[in-house]
Amino acid sequence: MPLTNLIGDLLDDLSRPGMPWQIGSIVAAILLGLVVTRLARGWWQRRRGVADAMHAGVDSFARVMAPLLVVALLTLAQFVLNKYRFHTNIVKVAIPIFWSLALIRAAFYLLRRVFARRGQLGEAFVTFEKIFVLLVWLAVVLYITGLWPDIADFLGSYRLQYGPKKNDFVSIDDLLQGIVTIVVMLMLALWAGTALEERLMGMTALHSSLRVALARVGRAVLIVGAILASLRWVGIDLTVLSVFGGALGVGLGLGMQRIASNYVSGFIILMERSLSIGDMISVTSFTGKVTQINTRYTVLQGLDGVETVVPNEMLISGTVQNQSLSSRRVRAGTKITVAYGSDLDVVMPLLIEQAAGTPRVLEDPAPGCSLSRFGPDGYELDLGFWIADPENGQGGVVSEINKKIYALVSKGEIKLGYPSVDTRLLDSHIASVVARIAKTPEDSSPPAH
Template identity: 35%
Template sequence: MNNEINFIWREIVQDFSTISVLWQLAVIAVVFAISALLNLHLQRQIAEGRVNTVYKMLLGGVERLFFPFTAFLLLVIARYALDGWMHVGVLRLVSRMLMAMVIIRSIVYILRYVFSPSAWLHSFERAITWSIWVVVALHLSGFLDQVLQVFEDVQFSVGKQKLNLLLLMQGMLTIVVTMLVALWLSRMIELRLMASANMNSNWRVIMVKLVRMVAIVIALLVSLAAVGIDVTMLSVFGGALGVGLGFGLQKIASNYVSGFIILMDKSLHMGDVVTISSHYGIVKELRSRYMILRKLDGTEVIIPNETMITDVVINHTSAAHKAKVPIPIQISYESDLDQAMQILKEVGVAHQRTIKDETAVDVIIKAFGESGIDLQLSVWVADPEEGSAKLQSEIYYAIWQRFKQSNIQIPYPQRDVRIISTPNVMPAMDM
């Protein structure tokens, strides 16, 4: 058994016959009570909006992580303060268990912060939790060194290099932890970048993708160096990957390059209303390989980035992120044209989605049709991503109500049929 663990258990056994164990249990109870009160106070601060966004983002799952972390710090302080007065074996034992709880909840928080909730994530969290508690149990029982020695004795060779099971497990753990920390940090930077109002949306997306790529590459290099793998060996892999991209992965590489081109030339933005081939909808998300287009019926279309480079794309949204919605209508020749145009303009200005500007509403005469006068009401809206069907329906209904009040008629299709009389020729009769 480990000497330190053996010493802790001997102290605990001796303290059961003294009042020292009661003092230690009282200290633990006070520490837990203070931690719970601090946790409750911080939760209230966050719920009332008194904690800034950065602090809230750093804490994450405050109700799960803050309590054991605070209790661990207070217990360590109490342990060092009482070490010269009494035995602190119970405090050392509980502090180790709290440290395990902090590690477990920190890992779970990072996993839930980086990845979306799913069945595999829940199973992975349970596996991590049980693994850490098994390690803690082996450590407290004093058998951890023996188990690690057994793993170290299991040796094998990979090429000219000799490895053992313990080294392999340490390397895998280093890589996983480094990658999780890198993804967590990149996720925090992404949220800050996406919340920035001083940066163009396209540049925000570009910076987010670059930050994640750089974080993954740095984490991979650091973890491989920590394990002892020569990173110069990756040059061969990089050359093979380049050849693969040149031949077998042309479409994927083309879509990735096209995605960066679209973001950098600012031809498309999230929220734009576009027509690509036969698809009309709103740009919901721009990703490295494809774009997600949300159609007006709620369905989503995944369009590769290369398609938007090679095909014609109609952007119905202006650079100022506003769109023009045409509303054609016809009135009869007997109706008052000036009054009808005035009503159309008033209805367009009165709608809540119309931009409050003198040039945002326009009424023009399109043509003199067969059945009536063709007019067109055009309104500019600042939220084209909300669609135009409901807007047109509401404006048409308001026009209908105003036209009925002003006795302005919407004509039926009219056709003039003329019958030209012909001489009545009697057919000859056979005799």
């Protein structure tokens, strides 16, 4: 039995003089791998900065580098011990264990870099990680115990028929290898696409829309290339994809027009640069800051924090009000009614002074005040000013200016206009009643008989 042989070899090594060298080699490889990894990570953090190192995933990749270094050192130790004719059964068992640890950490690194959003992991993702760990350790146990070749032979001998011809069959071993190859290549493509996107987003010299477009195109090219390469390695004839392409074209023509339109609209938006991340726009009844421009939809974040997913087709076919397309300067204002009799030559410069001293208000163009009209309650003045950050809203700066104006009103420097009631009609009516009473004889009783 393979397991019996393994146990016998390990017990035999315990009684031989080379056993301390094997244990020492394993301990030394682990310590040296950890020390080298820590030194490399510290050097990278000092060179690029802690925040940038975290952003690039260096800390996560260092967890992969440590077991890989241990495997390399154990392989070197095995070669040296074999040269001096020492038994290395314990080292042979340790090498696949650390290989499996490196594989698990590498898979976790790739998965979290690609699928983890904002550092959050879903329950399904965590469950998948646990299942993956269980499968890897099971494979290691089968390999160490020597049962793996028997299982591989069984999987290779069992074949599945997939066509009418006698040669249309595939073994389970080939099928599993094909699935693993496609998944690995796809994961590497997604990881490369994520790294490319982060790299492009850090290039401030390029326009934000161009960076997003290059990142989307680059990821799509990597995914398609990975799928085609994996299918070719598996042995699938790529000419069969022509049938799939025809079916996809029919599907797009019949039932996926809107989806295709949204994808095409997304690339048009990114290429023509009509919208950029950070722009404050209004489309139909939605207003907000553009936080994401994807190939199918665009995300708007309102001033209340609510995010709206807008299909890209609406941004192409509808009217979009962009407050920061060519210039980020936006005019805002507030209205005030001052009482009749106020000196406008004094009040209007005073209002302009309050706006000019408020944060976020631009000096150029300077604030201005104009007389809108003569209202029923007083002079209606319009105080206008400009801001350069429309994504932060106008309510805050308008409130600050209104509070300054209220302070002037409280001091009596500005008199507000109040609604007035015209009482002249009522006074004339009372006067006519009083006149009739005055003309009435004092004794209006009938004469005595």
